[in-house]
Every structure is written in structure tokens, then in C-alpha cells.
Amino acid sequence: MLQFILRRLFQGVLVVFGVSATVFVVTRLAGDPVSLMLPLSATEAQRIAFAQQIGLDQPIAAQFMRFLGDIVTLDFGNSLWQRRPAIDVVFERLPNTMLLIAAGLGSAVILSIPLGAIAALRPGGLVDRLTMSIGLLGLAMPQFWIGLIAILIFAVQLKWLPTSGMGTVAHIVLPALTLSLTPLARFTMMVRAAMIDELNKQYVKTARAKGLGLPRILRVHTLRNILVPFLSISGWELISTLSGYTVVVETVFAWPGLGLTAVQAIQRGDLFLMQAIVFVIAILIVIIGIVLDILSKAVDPRIELN
Amino acid sequence: MATSSTHVPSAAAASGLRGAIAELWQDKAAAVGLVIILLLILMAVFAPLIAPYDPAAQAITARLKPPVWMARGTWDHLLGTDNLGRDVLSRIIWGARATLTIGAVTCLLAATLGTLVGLWAGFAGGRTDTLLMRIVDIQVSFPGIFLILLVVAMLGPGIWTLVAVLSMTNWMVYARLIRGIVSSTRQTPYVEAAELIGCKPGRVIFRHILPNLVSPLLTLAILEFTNIVLAEAAVSFLGFGVQPPATSWGLDVASGRDYLFIAWWLVTFPGLTIVATVLSINLFANWLRVTADPEERERRFARAEAAKRRRRTRGANA
Amino acid sequence: MNSFLLQINNLEVNFDTRAGTVQALRGVSLSIAPGETLAIVGESGSGKSVTAQAIMGLIDVPGRISGGDILWEGQPLTAAKVGARHILGKEVTMVFQNPMTSLNPLMTVGAQISEVIELHLGFSRQAARKRAVELLSLVGISGPERRLNQYPHELSGGMRQRVMIAMGIACEPKLLIADEPTTALDVTIQAQILELLAELRETIGLAIILITHDLGIVAGLCDRVAVMYAGQIVETGSVYDIFESPSHPYTQGLIRSTPQLDVKDERLVSISGTPPGLLDPPSGCAFLPRCPAGDGGCDKPQSLKAFGAGAVACCKAGIDAWKEAV
Numbered sequence: 001m002l003q004f005i006l007r008r009l010f011q012g013v014l015v016v017f018g019v020s021a022t023v024f025v026v027t028r029l030a031g032d033p034v035s036l037m038l039p040l041s042a043t044e045a046q047r048i049a050f051a052q053q054i055g056l057d058q059p060i061a062a063q064f065m066r067f068l069g070d071i072v073t074l075d076f077g078n079s080l081w082q083r084r085p086a087i088d089v090v091f092e093r094l095p096n097t098m099l100l101i102a103a104g105l106g107s108a109v110i111l112s113i114p115l116g117a118i119a120a121l122r123p124g125g126l127v128d129r130l131t132m133s134i135g136l137l138g139l140a141m142p143q144f145w146i147g148l149i150a151i152l153i154f155a156v157q158l159k160w161l162p163t164s165g166m167g168t169v170a171h172i173v174l175p176a177l178t179l180s181l182t183p184l185a186r187f188t189m190m191v192r193a194a195m196i197d198e199l200n201k202q203y204v205k206t207a208r209a210k211g212l213g214l215p216r217i218l219r220v221h222t223l224r225n226i227l228v229p230f231l232s233i234s235g236w237e238l239i240s241t242l243s244g245y246t247v248v249v250e251t252v253f254a255w256p257g258l259g260l261t262a263v264q265a266i267q268r269g270d271l272f273l274m275q276a277i278v279f280v281i282a283i284l285i286v287i288i289g290i291v292l293d294i295l296s297k298a299v300d301p302r303i304e305l306n
Numbered sequence: 307m308a309t310s311s312t313h314v315p316s317a318a319a320a321s322g323l324r325g326a327i328a329e330l331w332q333d334k335a336a337a338v339g340l341v342i343i344l345l346l347i348l349m350a351v352f353a354p355l356i357a358p359y360d361p362a363a364q365a366i367t368a369r370l371k372p373p374v375w376m377a378r379g380t381w382d383h384l385l386g387t388d389n390l391g392r393d394v395l396s397r398i399i400w401g402a403r404a405t406l407t408i409g410a411v412t413c414l415l416a417a418t419l420g421t422l423v424g425l426w427a428g429f430a431g432g433r434t435d436t437l438l439m440r441i442v443d444i445q446v447s448f449p450g451i452f453l454i455l456l457v458v459a460m461l462g463p464g465i466w467t468l469v470a471v472l473s474m475t476n477w478m479v480y481a482r483l484i485r486g487i488v489s490s491t492r493q494t495p496y497v498e499a500a501e502l503i504g505c506k507p508g509r510v511i512f513r514h515i516l517p518n519l520v521s522p523l524l525t526l527a528i529l530e531f532t533n534i535v536l537a538e539a540a541v542s543f544l545g546f547g548v549q550p551p552a553t554s555w556g557l558d559v560a561s562g563r564d565y566l567f568i569a570w571w572l573v574t575f576p577g578l579t580i581v582a583t584v585l586s587i588n589l590f591a592n593w594l595r596v597t598a599d600p601e602e603r604e605r606r607f608a609r610a611e612a613a614k615r616r617r618r619t620r621g622a623n624a
Numbered sequence: 625m626n627s628f629l630l631q632i633n634n635l636e637v638n639f640d641t642r643a644g645t646v647q648a649l650r651g652v653s654l655s656i657a658p659g660e661t662l663a664i665v666g667e668s669g670s671g672k673s674v675t676a677q678a679i680m681g682l683i684d685v686p687g688r689i690s691g692g693d694i695l696w697e698g699q700p701l702t703a704a705k706v707g708a709r710h711i712l713g714k715e716v717t718m719v720f721q722n723p724m725t726s727l728n729p730l731m732t733v734g735a736q737i738s739e740v741i742e743l744h745l746g747f748s749r750q751a752a753r754k755r756a757v758e759l760l761s762l763v764g765i766s767g768p769e770r771r772l773n774q775y776p777h778e779l780s781g782g783m784r785q786r787v788m789i790a791m792g793i794a795c796e797p798k799l800l801i802a803d804e805p806t807t808a809l810d811v812t813i814q815a816q817i818l819e820l821l822a823e824l825r826e827t828i829g830l831a832i833i834l835i836t837h838d839l840g841i842v843a844g845l846c847d848r849v850a851v852m853y854a855g856q857i858v859e860t861g862s863v864y865d866i867f868e869s870p871s872h873p874y875t876q877g878l879i880r881s882t883p884q885l886d887v888k889d890e891r892l893v894s895i896s897g898t899p900p901g902l903l904d905p906p907s908g909c910a911f912l913p914r915c916p917a918g919d920g921g922c923d924k925p926q927s928l929k930a931f932g933a934g935a936v937a938c939c940k941a942g943i944d945a946w947k948e949a950v
Contacts, residue, residue, distance in 0.1 A: 011440075011443070011444075014440070014444055015443075015444045015447045015448075018441075018444040018445065018448070019448055019449070019453075022448070022453070023453075023456065026456060026457050026460050026461075027456070027460055031459075031460030031461060033460075036459065036460065123605075123609060124609040124610075124612075124613060136585055136588055136589065136592075137581070137585065139532075139584070139588060140532075140580075140581045140582075140583075140584035140585035140588060141577075141580075141581050141584075142536050142539045142540060142543070142556070142559075142577065142580050142581075143540070144539075144540060144543045144556075144559060144560075145559060145573070145577035145580065145581070148559065148563060148566060148573045148577070149573070149574070149577065151566065152566060152570055152573070152574075156566070156567055200684075201725065202720060202722060202725040202726050203725065203726055203727055203728040203729070205677075205682050205720065205726075206718075206720060206726045206727065206728075206788070206791075207728070208680070208681070208682055209680045209682065209712065209713060209717065209718040209720075210713040210717070210739070210740045210743070210791065211710070211711075211712045211713020211714060211740070211743065211744060212713070212739070212740075212743065220731075220739070221728050221731070224728075224730045224731065225728070225729070225730055239447075240450060242449075243448075243449035243450040243451060243452060244450040244451035244452075244540075247451050247452070247455070247540075247544065248451075248540050248543065248544065251544060252563075262452055262455060263455070263544060266455055266456075266458075266459045266546070269459075271459075274452075274455070274456055274459065275456075277452060278449055278452050278453060278456060281449035281452055282447070282448065282449050285447050285449060286447060289447065299730070300729075300730055301730075301775050301777075302729065302775070302777050603642070604641055604642060604686060605685065605686065607640070607641065607642045607686070608639075608640045608641070608685045608686030609685060611640040611686070612640070612685055612688075
């Protein structure tokens with residue numbers, strides 16, 4: 001187990017190194033950070049001073065080493081926009097994103113298992129067709145659009161909920177709902193398909209021949225068997241939510257999390273803050289991956305950790 | 307254009323095109339999906355002929371006109387106009403071009419790159435395989451949209467930046483799929499037999515392995531296409547994708563967002579178009595997947611029969 | 625009539641496929657008395673497994689029971705009825721062909737055995753586990769306490785089949801259906817499993833329906849044999865009668881295509897051709913195209929009629945059909 005964690009951590013280091021190399025190439029070689037970060041009105045002297053300050057006058061190799069060193073010490077420099085260490089901004093905003101993800105993905109996980117299971121019991125039945133339609137729609141709707149339509153209906157027309165911002169419990173309802181719809185659709189369809197698959201397996205025939213009722217077979221026998229694929233798909237969904245969906249949803253609802261901060265950082269040419277966000281997310285993804293593998297092993301004793 | 311290949315159901319071709327169409331017709335949702343896909347392609351190809359207005363033409367006198375069925379709507383602008391007096395319908399028609407082109411080119415690039423890497427890893431095996439798949443693993447763990455935003459910020463937004471970035475972040479699925487199939491088919495007796503009797507590697511690849519790749523690759527590409535459409539829309543919505551004066555559905559939703567309270571149609575219609583596009587492709591791809599799987603195909607048939615019988619007995623009882 | 629444990633009358637099972645309706649069972653009737661061992665033999669696709677699944681209520685889409693009935697001690701046995709649940713899995717149990725896939729891979733052996741005891745006998749978890757240990761040693765598994773906490777993938781195929789049998793006899797059933805219980809196992813293990821079944825039959829007075837295509841197994845274990853062909857039973861009789869004087873040309877062919885050690889210089893019969901497709905089965909004798917004794921008179925429907933001590937569905941019953949062929 002320890003060996004497995006160490007190996008996965010090493011792999012995680014590789015990921016972070018890969019991200020570093022990519023970011024370095026994109027920001028230092030392909031683009032010009034000076035003109036991105038300084039206003040158009042900056043004088044030539046200011047530009048040179050700034051380039052020196054961030055080490056652009058050094059050889060490429062030295063620049064890259066310094067870049068890596070900064071990452072290891074989590075020192076991403078000061079945010080131009082907030083005028084304080086970028087990493088502080090990230091850690092201040094991260095909990096907001098986590099809260100949103102917990103509410104959105106959490107409700108998707110809780111709802112999808114019973115929905116998918118009921119649909120699988122009677123493929124082609126009413127519940128099945130209903131959940132499939134909702135699922136297909138959920139997968140087809142872009143999240144920014146879901147968010148805007150939700151605002152249009154629940155905030156503008158019905159005036160039930162606030163349009164944006166953060167503060168009360170009511171504020172989280174619409175963004176969480178928006179965030180949950182796509183994962184809910186994906187989870188439900190996955191649970192349904194996996195359940196149908198499992199119900200066709202021989203061990204289910206054995207269970208039925210034992211006289212077990214379908215509800216018990218679903219709860220005790222098949223649920224355990226779909227848990228591993230469910231864990232891995234919800235892990236992926238967590239990763240793609242963390243590294244993507246939140247940007248859109250937070251922007252639509254002005255939810256002060258990492259996603260919104262990233263968009264604001266880019267609009268302000270705040271490269272250092274942007275880099276800090278990219279690296280913190282990359283590290284989180286690595287950690288989630290390791291946790292998922294350990295959880296899968298706990299559910300399925302046949303899985304070898306390697 | 308590459309998207310036109312989406313309406314070739316490779317698996318059904320075996321039982322004849324006519325049979326395939328008849329079977330498709332049984333599944334009304336998939337049939338409607340295919341029709342919408344074909345319409346979208348026609349819309350994109352003939353946009354200049356179909357669109358009633360230049361999508362960028364502003365008309366100060368006709369600003370924020372609602373759709374035709376609303377009180378102030380006019381037949382001049384079926385789906386209304388935006389804050390600059392641009393025709394919403396025309397913009398949607400032209401938007402199909404941007405979306406489908408970006409989707410098709412990206413899919414093609416990503417699939418090509420992924421297939422090449424997958425083939426290489428699958429055939430080379432050993433260390434090369436491990437190394438290539440490790441690169442895939444690493445890239446899969448990259449923080450998606452954040453990285454895209456960073457790249458776009460550095461290189462400047464635009465259609466081709468978007469295509470390049472989306473291709474570079476989406477090739478990995480293909481590599482994994484292809485590598486998986488290649489390394490498992492290489493161990494099947496018929497490929498081992500072909501290698502034993504001295505078939506050259508090229509012949510083994512083209513005659514024995516590639517045919518196994520076509521159907522899963524096509525299915526994956528169709529599904530990935532919808533992901534690209536959604537990703538393009540999202541990035542354009544955030545303002546880092548397609549730039550004005552060019553049009554894109556995501557961009558239109560973004561510009562309509564400021565008028566959400568007074569002009570609901572600006573956000574609604576481009577969004578609905580995205581939904582219709584992705585939904586149609588998914589419905590059709592789903593049908594294609596079931597049709598390509600003989601066991602699923604039988605089950606679908608039996609379920610339809612069982613439903614018919616239930617209806618009949620219910621009718622008899624009534 | 626009620627002296628039978630299980631009675632099947634005119635059972636029909638159809639499968640709806642894209643190519644048409646496959647008639648898997650075409651009027652199957654059979655019965656089994658308490659403590660009796662009945663073999664159902666036939667080649668693959670003859671309907672032996674479908675018969676077993678129909679009894680256990682395991683026929684799923686695309687299949688459906690389209691006619692006939694199944695009686696348990698005189699009462700209809702329908703899986704849909706709640707009452708049936710206390711018969712299925714308790715009084716009638718089933719052991720499947722492939723022990724590799726028949727157990728839930730993610731539940732311990734102990735949990736899977738206790739489950740059925742808790743359900744049908746209302747035992748507490750503790751008591752059920754104790755009973756599971758007894759059962760495991762009864763079916764010849766060593767170190768049963770340790771095995772309880774193992775997962776199926778940690779056991780060999782023969783072990784898993786023993787676990788299946790332990791599960792099958794957990795509630796002291798009256799009837800055990802064994803669907804090719806040894807086909808997936810090594811020859812040495814096969815013998816052990818059959819021996820175990822024979823032993824259990826004696827110790828707990830179990831009736832057994834043994835489904836197999838292997839006539840060698842039948843001779844050693846069973847009292848009575850039903851031979852199936854193309855979804856119908858073509859001959860039934862005592863094991864002795866069937867082996868000594870088979871009456872149906874198909875049964876004769878089956879027996880004479882099996883090598884026997886004690887008969888020297890015996891020429892083996894091979895039945896040419898293949899069984900008819902069940903999509904559109906012939907209205908007359910299904911064996912006619914392959915039958916050496918068949919003629920124009922075999923074109924009419926054949927039904928099971930008393931013949932000698934058993935019953936045969938053949939208008940030429942009793943003639944030595946393969947005389948010429950040998």
C-alpha cells in the first residue's frame with residue numbers, strides 16, 4: 001500500500017512537471033508575458049525592468065530551473081491584480097469552489113443511483129424513458145445555458161432565488177443545480193447501463209434462483225458490482241468539474257471561486273495568479289486520482305494496486 | 307466536409323442500406339436526430355443562400371425586436387434581433403458554420419494524432435508503449451479549461467488557436483482506444499497466425515487490424531464531436547474562443563447575457579440550437595452503438611415486441 | 625397425482641428474435657417424485673437448460689413462457705407470485721453450469737451462503753454463519769471458517785462449484801436442479817462433484833434433476849432419464865430401460881455413439897446432419913431428416929405415448945433403427 005502511494009506520488013510529480021513544462025513553453029517561449037502583464041502605456045524602461053524582475057533576461061535553462069523552484073516552494077509571485085501573493089488568493093477562493101462542487105456533484109451522486117437503478121429494472125418502461133430523456137437532455141445542454149435559463153425562470157420570472165453572488169443558502173441553489181445537471185445525466189445513464197449489464201450476468205441468475213427479490217438483488221448484489229465503475233466515472237466527473245465546468249458556472253453566477261478568479265485573472269493579464277490556479281488544480285487532480293484508486297481497491301478485492 | 311461521414315452507419319451497411327433505413331425508422335428519436343444532423347450540415351454549407359440577412363449587419367432602427375409570434379415581433383426577423391439590430395436567425399445559421407467546422411477539424415486532428423500514437427504504442431509494445439501511455443496519463447490529468455484559458459491568453463483568441471488547443475487536449479481518448487484494441491487484437495489467434503505465416507507488418511496492420519478499428523473509432527469520434535461542440539461553445543461564451551465579428555452560438559449567448567432581463571430570445575435560441583445539435587448526434591450515435599452490437603440489437607427488438615404485446619392485451623381488455 | 629414433487633404440463637417457451645419467433649420448448653411434460661433422480665439429456669439447443677430456467681422463473685426477455693404450466697406439489701409455481709419465493713430457493717434450488725461466473729465476485733463466500741439461510745429460515749446472522757460452516761464441511765471444503773471470509777476469485781473452480789452446492793442445499797430443499805454441473809470442470813473434479821451429489825441424495829433425501837449431455841454421468845447417478853430433442857421430450861424411461869433397450873431412434877443413436885469400455889469391437893454410430901432450426905420447426909417428427917428408419921409416415925406430429933415401461937414420441941418406436949448403419 002505504502003509502495004503504491006509512493007509510486008502514485010511519483011507519477012503525480014511527473015504530472016506536475018508535465019504541466020510546468022507546458023506552462024513554461026506557452027508563457028515564456030510562445031507568448032510574451034511582459035506585454036501581457038504591463039499596460040499598453042508602459043514605457044520601454046518599465047518593460048525592461050519588469051522583464052529583469054521576473055528573470056526573462058536569464059538563459060532559458062536557468063529560467064526553467066527557477067520556474068520549477070518556484071513551483072516546489074508554491075511561490076508563484078504576487079498577483080498583479082490583488083497585489084498580494086497569488087497562492088494566498090488561490091487558497092482564499094478554493095473553499096468556495098469546493099463548496100459548490102460538493103453541493104452540485106453530491107446531489108448528482110445521491111440522485112443518480114436510485115434513478116438509474118429504477119430505469120434499469122424495466123428497460124423501455126415509463127421511468128426508463130423518462131430518465132433517458134432527462135439524461136440525453138442533460139448531456140446536450142451547455143452549462144452556461146442551463147445557468148442562464150435557470151436565472152431567467154427562477155430569478156427573473158418567479159423571483160424565488162437570487163441571480164448571483166454568494167452569501168445565503170439560497171445563493172448556492174441555482175449554481176449547484178446548474179453544475180449538477182450534466183453529471184447527474186452522465187451518472188444516471190452510466191448506472192442504468194451498468195445495472196442492465198449486471199442484471200444479465202450469471203451471478204444474478206444465481207441470486208434469483210436463491211429466491212431473492214429484485215430489490216434485494218439490486219441493493220446487495222449488483223450495487224456493489226457497479227460501485228467500482230461508478231467510483232471511477234464520478235472521479236472523472238469530479239476532475240472535469242474541478243478543471244472546467246466550475247469556470248463556466250462560477251462566471252454565470254458570479255460565484256467567487258477559482259473558476260471566476262481565473263477568468264478575471266486572464267482579463268486583467270494577471271499571469272502569476274493564473275499559473276498559481278493551474279498548479280493548485282493540477283495537484284488536486286493528482287490527489288483525487290490516488291484517493292480514487294485506494295477507494296476502488298477497498299470495494300473490489302480483485303483490484304491490484306500498481 | 308468531414309462531418310458528412312457521420313451519417314454512414316458502418317455496421318448497418320452489412321444488411322443493406324434499405325434495411326438500415328427501415329430499422330432506423332423504427333427508432334423515431336434516432337431518425338429525427340439524423341434528419342436534424344443533415345439539416346445542420348446543409349445549413350452550414352449553404353449559409354449564404356439560406357440566411358435572410360448578413361449576420362454582422364447592424365440595423366439601429368430594428369434593435370431588440372422580439373420573435374415573430376410576440377406582440378412587437380415582425381415577419382422581417384423570425385427569431386428577433388439583438389442589441390445591435392442583427393438578425394438572430396441569420397446568426398444562428400452562420401453559427402452552424404463555425405461550430406461544425408471547428409468540431410470537424412478538431413475531431414479530425416485529434417483522432418489522427420491519437421490514432422497514430424495509439425497504433426505506435428500498440429505495435430511497438432514494451433518500453434515505447436509504457437512511455438507513450440505514461441504521456442497520455444499525464445496529459446489526461448492536465449487541468450482542462452484552465453490550461454486552455456492560459457494558452458488562449460498567451461497566444462490570443464481565435465478560431466485556429468481554439469482548434470489547436472482543443473485538438474491538443476482531446477487526442478488522448480483516441481490513443482487509449484486504439485492502443486487497447488491493437489494490443490488485444492495482436493494476441494488473437496488469427497493475427498498471430500497471420501504473423502506466423504510471414505505476413506509483413508504492413509499487411510497485418512491493414513488487412514487484419516485496421517478493420518477492427520473503424521467501427522469503434524467512428525463511434526468515439528461522433529461522441530467526441532459533441533464534446534468539442536460543447537467545449538467550443540463554453541470557451542466562446544467565456545470570450546476566449548470565436549471573436550466578433552465572426553459568429554458562434556456560444557458567443558451569441560454571451561452577448562445576449564447582458565440583455566437577459568429584457569430580451570430572453572437572445573440567450574434562448576442560440577442555446578436551443580446547441581442543445582438540438584448535441585442531442586441529435588447523441589440520439590443517432592446511441593442507435594448506431596446498439597445496432598453495431600448484435601446482442602443489444604436483439605434485446606432492443608425483443609423489448610419492442612414485448613411492448614407491442616402489452617399494448618395489444620391492454621387494447622383487448624378495454 | 626399429488627405424489628409428484630414437480631409436474632410440468634405442455635410447457636412452451638418462445639424467444640422473440642429479429643429473425644422470428646424461436647420455439648425453444650414445444651410442449652414439454654415431465655414429472656419428478658420425492659427422492660428421485662431424473663436426468664434430462666440432449667444436445668445443446670435441445671431445450672434442457674431452458675426447461676430448468678423455466679422452472680426457476682429465470683426466463684427473461686427475449687424469452688417468454690407462452691403456454692403450459694408448472695406445478696409444485698400440485699400448486700402452480702409462478703415466479704411472479706410472492707408465495708413462489710418461499711418455494712424457489714428454499715424447496716427447489718439450482719446449481720449452474722459455470723461456477724466461475726455463478727458467484728457474486730464482490731461478496732464473500734460466507735455472505736452468499738448465509739444470505740439464503742437468513743432469507744428463508746429466518747436465522748440471525750450469527751446462526752446463519754454457523755450453519756454456513758457446517759454446510760461447507762458437508763460439501764467437503766476444508767478449513768470452512770477460513771473460507772467464509774474469502775472471495776470467489778480466491779477459490780478454484782471445483783471449490784466454487786462445491787460452494788454453489790452448499791448454497792443449493794442450505795435450506796434442505798426437496799429438489800435440486802443441476803444444470804451441467806461438471807461441464808466446466810476438470811475430469812477428476814467432475815467425478816468428485818458427482819460423488820458429492822450422490823452422497824447428498826442419500827443423506828438428505830434430495831430429488832435431483834440432472835441436466836447433461838454426457839450419458840456416462842447419467843448411468844451412474846440417475847433413476848430415470850428424459851431425452852430431449854428440438855424442444856421436445858422424445859423418450860422417457862428408467863435408466864436401465866433406456867440404456868438396455870432404447871426405443872426412439874435418436875436415443876438409440878445417442879447411446880451407440882458413446883464408446884463403451886466393456887464392449888469389444890463395437891462400431892460407433894454417428895448421427896449425421898444437425899437438429900432442425902427452431903425458428904420454423906417441422907410439424908412432423910423433428911428427427912426425421914436424420915433418422916435412418918424414417919419414412920413418409922413420420923410426417924405427422926409425434927407425441928409422447930406409453931411404450932413398454934416408459935414413453936416414446938415416435939411412430940416407429942422400438943425398431944432397431946441403426947441396424948443398417950452399423
